[in-house]
Amino acid sequence: MLNERSLSIPVDCTECPIRHRAVCARCESDELERLEEIKYYRKFEAGQTVIWSGDRMDFVGSVVSGIATLTQTMEDGRTQMVGLLLPSDFVGRPGRANAAYDVVATTDLVMCCFRKAPFEEQMRQTPHIAQRLLEMTLDELDAAREWMLVLGRKTAREKIASLLSIIARRDASINMRNVTGSIVFDLPLTREAMADYLGLTLETVSRQISALRKDGVISLEGKRHVTVPDMQRLLDEAGDDSDGGVFA
Amino acid sequence: MLNERSLSIPVDCTECPIRHRAVCARCESDELERLEEIKYYRKFEAGQTVIWSGDRMDFVGSVVSGIATLTQTMEDGRTQMVGLLLPSDFVGRPGRANAAYDVVATTDLVMCCFRKAPFEEQMRQTPHIAQRLLEMTLDELDAAREWMLVLGRKTAREKIASLLSIIARRDASINMRNVTGSIVFDLPLTREAMADYLGLTLETVSRQISALRKDGVISLEGKRHVTVPDMQRLLDEAGDDSDGGVFA
DNA sequence: GCCAAACTTTGACCCAGATCAAGACGGCCC
DNA sequence: GGGCCGTCTTGATCTGGGTCAAAGTTTGGC
Known part of the structure; x- marks a missing residue:
């Protein structure tokens, strides 16, 4: 999230950013065909919660339009946003059953989702999906660590x-x-x-x-x-x- | 880094944690054999810098013994540690040429390293390495975000x-x-x-x-x-x- | 067009943690 | 043993940002 690499996606290439981000690093169409079957869209209104921290999360997906936030909350109500999801950003963790953070739509939001189990199966069969996800996750890790400097020292x-x-x-x-x-x-x-x-x-x-x-x-x-x-x-x-x- | 998943590695299984963490998620020995050829150890004394932020980084590796830190520094000297590397933690980003942070040994440190290019080649050939790295990176991302709450609100x-x-x-x-x-x-x-x-x-x-x-x-x-x-x-x-x- | 609710700004005051300063406690080398 | 240096503790004071309060602004519903 929030970095130059995300920006490099050609915006005129398709209406669904996830093709480029997560699935189609090299735009190989046969893999896309298979994924089409497990793909669906979800819409949320501004203020709606996409998923609560700790809840079962049976999908992964990416933001098509609108903005969502990832937040953590302490029992006494103190909250810290830990991520900002803009169009083309990815949500969800292959291999994890439950959400780690609250995901909230701050504007009207459209997400492009894949059911998690088949997506993971697809990932196992097509190695470069895992490689693309790794690259994206490393980007997010860099952004998170950059933000640690902001939070701790600025x-x-x-x-x-x-x-x-x-x-x-x-x-x-x-x-x-x-x-x-x-x-x-x-x-x-x-x-x-x-x-x-x-x-x-x-x-x-x-x-x-x-x-x-x-x-x-x-x-x-x-x-x-x-x-x-x-x-x-x-x-x-x-x-x-x-x-x-x-x-x- | 720093989470329960890391703790689940059986410590008596080998002398080199990277086998379990990064390479040998399912302990398939043929893959290990090939990696043995590109593996080497590096030792650092307490206080030594392993690599400076921005420097070319031609290896990946994991901590065998000792402790290292990842830090970011502003021009005026304010510094924020963004990661603590304990034995079995992984360092380095496949697909990235340069280090994003200063890595410093805070105690005497032994690392088990792989030359980056062959490691990446190996990763391309054996899909579950990328999957294991993805899992580890997601763990680190969780830890970083947990730390954002600590830095921002505690x-x-x-x-x-x-x-x-x-x-x-x-x-x-x-x-x-x-x-x-x-x-x-x-x-x-x-x-x-x-x-x-x-x-x-x-x-x-x-x-x-x-x-x-x-x-x-x-x-x-x-x-x-x-x-x-x-x-x-x-x-x-x-x-x-x-x-x-x-x-x- | 009016009202209510949500969001934003600004002011006054306070306090947690920073800063500045002075010692204390080891280790380690000679 | 003595001196030195890096590390740690503790005290005194200051201040950036929090808290509490009030009022202004925008938005949407009716």
């Missing part, structure tokens, strides 16, 4: 800038820059969701976004529509290495 | 208790409980390394360890030798679900 302002950078990068591959060269995107998360991702409170998120706006690092139209006039400036604020760390 | 005291729990669990599979039922182990990390793992300062680590000692949650002999009289008490202090979260 200031609130740096955390916000880091999150905005990631969303900007991710969106930049789909949306165009506007005529002035600024990067423009809509925040897909509420302030509270951002706080849960960043290990902050929603008040601090709000304050730091206001501060970045006052300092000209970003500008806002409404609450969610963000313009980044100078991407390098934002990266500097995030405290990232100039090469973008894991994204290099 | 208090200093809970962080220390979480780290001690993980080390205790991990060691408990190797070391015996003593006659009274207490769990006993040596801390493999300095206070500073613990701080880097937990996103704290070394002073806070020291203070919280003292506090846990005063409150009878642990007792210390010297600086490093820890006794946990009541494991459940420690887990409660860590704020973990009673089922142990990801370890369940």
Whole structure:
């Protein structure tokens, strides 16, 4: 999730990203044919829970459109988002019976799913599926570890800038820059969701976004529509290495 | 790394854990034979760097004995440990040319390595190697995400208790409980390394360890030798679900 | 068009953990 | 044994971000 490698998928190649991501690393059509039989789509409304942590999970799949989050919750209610699923990201763990996290749709969401048992059987028969999944999982691991640095060592302002950078990068591959060269995107998360991702409170998120706006690092139209006039400036604020760390 | 699945490897089965972890999920000896040819051992002294982030990495391998850490560092020197490698843990990413993190030996360290290119070739030919690596990587991803909750939402005291729990669990599979039922182990990390793992300062680590000692949650002999009289008490202090979260 | 609910901003105050500073406790080399 | 260096502890103080509170804004239902 959330890295350059994900961005490299050609978006005009098919309507179903999972073909490229998980199944069809080399677009071999005979394997696709077999998988078509076990494939189905699921739709969720904004706010709906896809699956609860600990529940039996009999499918794997990937996001077609919309956004979902992975969160962990302590008994006293403290929550930490541990993943953000954007279109083409994969959910589910071959070999695991139960979900490890709550998966929640934060916008209307369409997922392309495969029943788990046949998918695993398919994986056993076609080696490069496992290899592609391994590659994807390593990407996710890199992203998770990158995020550990954000959570453990960055200031609130740096955390916000880091999150905005990631969303900007991710969106930049789909949306165009506007005529002035600024990067423009809509925040897909509420302030509270951002706080849960960043290990902050929603008040601090709000304050730091206001501060970045006052300092000209970003500008806002409404609450969610963000313009980044100078991407390098934002990266500097995030405290990232100039090469973008894991994204290099 | 750092989870129950790792613990399930029978320790008396061979002197080289990688056979079980990465290569020989089902102990098929013909595959082992071929890998023997590309296998070699490397030794490091405490404090030595195994590889720097960004450097070319032409091997994969696993820890035979000793402890290594994975760390990320910002330009201003802030560092975050993103992984702790104990015996049998795997290092390296098939398909990646360069190391993503600094890998440092914190104790004297022996690693069992495979040259990367032939290992990858082997992986292509024997599908269950990729499947085993996928399983291991998913374990690491779970551990990383579990740690995101620790970094983002837990208090200093809970962080220390979480780290001690993980080390205790991990060691408990190797070391015996003593006659009274207490769990006993040596801390493999300095206070500073613990701080880097937990996103704290070394002073806070020291203070919280003292506090846990005063409150009878642990007792210390010297600086490093820890006794946990009541494991459940420690887990409660860590704020973990009673089922142990990801370890369940 | 109005109301209610959800989301967001801003202010005032507080506290957990950082920072700064000073010793204490080993080991290890001479 | 003595001195030195790395590690650890403890104290005093400071501060970034949390908490509590209130009010502003947007959205959707009727």
